[in-house]
Amino acid sequence: MKIHLPINIQQKLIQALEKARNYEIGGVLMGEHFAEAEFRIVDLTVQKQLGSPMFFTRLVADIVKPLKRFFKRTGYNYRKFNYLGEWHSHPTFPPVPSQKDIQSMQEIVTDPDTGANFVILLIVQLKGEQKIEGTVTTFLKDGKFFKCQLITEKMI
Numbered sequence: 001m002k003i004h005l006p007i008n009i010q011q012k013l014i015q016a017l018e019k020a021r022n023y024e025i026g027g028v029l030m031g032e033h034f035a036e037a038e039f040r041i042v043d044l045t046v047q048k049q050l051g052s053p054m055f056f057t058r059l060v061a062d063i064v065k066p067l068k069r070f071f072k073r074t075g076y077n078y079r080k081f082n083y084l085g086e087w088h089s090h091p092t093f094p095p096v097p098s099q100k101d102i103q104s105m106q107e108i109v110t111d112p113d114t115g116a117n118f119v120i121l122l123i124v125q126l127k128g129e130q131k132i133e134g135t136v137t138t139f140l141k142d143g144k145f146f147k148c149q150l151i152t153e154k155m156i
């Protein structure tokens with residue numbers, strides 16, 4: 001599976017990461033299913049409440065409104081535009097899922113309220129000036145998870 005990260009979303013992430021410095025931040029990802037096994041991240045939320053440097057806590061109440069707005073804006077075309085998963089930063093250690101990350105993603109994907117067959121986790125980190133690097137992992141309902149290809153569209 002391939003996940004595309006367009007430039008405007010990269011910029012939104014960079015801005016949020018710069019502001020958060022050494023604190024983990026995160027939110028939810030909204031995606032567009034535009035080709036077989038290919039998704040584009042078209043919007044995301046940035047949770048205002050910062051976590052500690054070591055963990056990030058998801059606040060469900062914060063994501064309901066942005067998701068509703070997203071569905072309205074995209075004409076309730078859930079097959080094409082839908083909740084895609086979660087993102088957060090690892091400012092001080094490599095952007096790969098921790099044991100705790102894997103556990104919480106498995107809880108989200110098996111939660112009946114999520115209503116998705118899979119969820120992705122994007123973990124990002126600032127890499128020098130105006131650049132981010134990251135990884136994407138897909139989590140399935142049966143407990144399996146695998147790494148996906150993250151395509152960061154290039155800036156000029």
Ligand SMILES: [Zn+2]
Nearest residue numbers: 090097098101
């Ligand atoms: Zn993490």
